[in-house]
Amino acid sequence: MTSAIKLWIKSALIHIAFRMAYRGEYFISLVSMFVLELVGPIFTYIIYYNSPGFAGWTFYQVLLLQGIFLTVKGFSFMSFMGIVWHSNITLQRGEFDLTLIKPRNPLFMFICQSFDAEDTAKFIGGLLLSLYAILHIPAVSLSGLLIGIVAMIFGVGFFFSLALFFSSFIFRFIRSMRVYDVLEAIAMVGYYPKSIYPRFAGTLFTAILPIFIVAAIPAKAIFGEVDIDILISAVSVIVLIALGLYTWFSTIKKYSSAGG
């Protein structure tokens, strides 16, 4: 376990060093990513103060939700979501062999190889936005905060299951990179409170495809509203991860590399 963590950290540092080989480009990407992610909260501000807003949510609660969303998404995209993109590149070049000749779990190697240094900006931006919102929300309890953090970990787990399914899909249907757009579209559902969706969508995104565990559920927990949704979504995430792992490993078993 220690060796795996050390390897992951080393890979992350290598990827950052790799991006820094082109310093100007790296700096521009970081700033662009940061500015791009700021557009969401600014848009929220405009909607909130020029429309009826989001039912049952104050402005800072919505801001917290979006801060958490950026934190969880930023962490997931930085740490492992790149396996979807990496699967495509690796398979097209027939380079998956290079992963399989390492004495490590291939999924773990894939995660190490696909660290995305640019999403650190999204992750840090999300953290700062969440902290700013928390400071403006009255009576945030420690227990609420802890439950919120646990829910966020499940949110990361949800993204991990998506990464496994989409990566497996790429293994099966190489060059199907349109699935990345689907992935982004699914993720965006979690950017808004559950209350804006119809009841059926609310159930779907809590129990079957529990995207609300990414931000809405942790945000509610932090400002003191804990309900059964957290438990339902957590169980759903565990089931999805188990299915995702099964699918991923079954798929790579059938793998045949490109090139003669």
Next chain:
Amino acid sequence: MKIIRVNKLRKEFKSYERGEGFTEAVLSLFKRNVKISKAVNDIDFAIEKGEVVGFLGPNGAGKSTTIKILSGVMHPDGGSVNIMNYTPWIDRRKYVANIGVVFGQKSQLFWDLPPIDAFYMHKSIFSIDEKSFKTELDKLTKLLSIKEIMKKPTRQLSLGERMRCEFVMAMLHKPKIVFLDEPTIGLDIFAKEIIRKFIKKINNKEKTTFIVTSHDLEDIEHLCDRIIVINEGRIVFNDKTTKLKVNNKKYVTIKFYDKVNLTKIKKMKNFKVVKKLSDYSVRLEIDTSKMSLNEIIKVFDNGQKVEDIEISNPPISEIIKKLYRA
């Protein structure tokens, strides 16, 4: 001691065929003709510890598939493989810690970073202890003369320099078997020489087993004790490299004082013209079981005035080509 045992190994691939044109492209969206091809068809062989074995075959013969199965990358459809008491695709993680692989066309280095970073990454992946890593890196750095180049970004290195670094990557964890897939592809004659000397040295000193696939038959001639030739998924030759050369065919290169009379030579029995080299010289193939070398010299001494005769073995490439066609 046998280090690799392969029995009845089999691997099939499914591919799809369609006719030409747009209509066929649309129809293929709904129905495709499936074609099953046997890439590896019940092959058996064994390799001794410390052997250097050449794995040869034309494109699509099944050699890369076999190598991928042996290196734990691919699952076969049938048969068994025992390498150092491991089944590569089942015990993959433990097994690959004991092998090294160099792909001539795929790099394990990081394009924008110096090779030394990749070496340290390799150390973490293979959990090599600091002392052993330093000793091995020192040894390989000297053997392959990469002290200066390993600190430059990989993208600035020549192909030969990169390949030397790829070898370091493959050897740092002291593998017992090394698979080399086209290790000298695209290299100049000097770089090839360095690589070949390195392989020989490691093989002699550490008794490391090497399995080499290459289209460069000079690699095979210089390095391999034994050759396995595979064609259409089956082994068509498996013996010592020297055995491949020993047969009754000889090449006779004759240089005349006057212009070559090719029509006359072609009419002679027991000779086959391989190539007219110039207006004054020609290369022939003869079968020494039918005609002795003395007799050959006599035949030409009575005819055109001969300036020089050179007798040699046919190049290995010609013999291999015949095996492919068989």
